[in-house]
Amino acid sequence: KNEVEQSPQNLTAQEGEFITINCSYSVGISALHWLQQHPGGGIVSLFMLSSGKKKHGRLIATINIQEKHSSLHITASHPRDSAVYICAARRPNTGNQFYFGTGTSLTVIP
């Protein structure tokens, strides 16, 4: 069993739809990161969370420490949001080592 589980693995949405990607973890963490990877490679850090909720533009990330669960929401989705979204749980006191989820591949259709 992976320490970090993401769902769904694949997601197709119509432009404008509200999207939720879920991440559950089974270990102690110091922070939870959401990353975005477009085809061709580069990874962008979207959020770093240790509690509560953060918002950046159309993206919202939440974390429930007690339930060991985080969600990434995309409002008014757009084709340029098509990417792989990766949840990464930072392991405490390990020099920034992470447990990575297997990623959610999102396709937004115009």
Added chain:
Amino acid sequence: DTEVTQTPKHLVMGMTNKKSLKCEQHMGHRAMYWYKQKAKKPPELMFVYSYEKLSINESVPSRFSPECPNSSLLNLHLHALQPEDSALYLCASSLGPNTGELFFGEGSRLTVL
């Protein structure tokens, strides 16, 4: 400047070649990382440098040799690689070894023939 710059973007090499991947950041970050990523898999940590010293080596074969000449630069020297080493190699940096967001480069896509 919030960029991590990696060169080259693409590299094709034979199994007997020696080549290097380079990574540069000017954000004053004191932790830098090399990750390897195979298709449709999450990144796998290879090395961590903390304050220019190698702090983590995830049992990486010696045909991969990291080097941190100064706080802004990170190299990965490649020698006698195998075809199964073909992958996307990602460099990242963070403010400190236990803190801060990870900033990733665009990656160097390596093909070993």
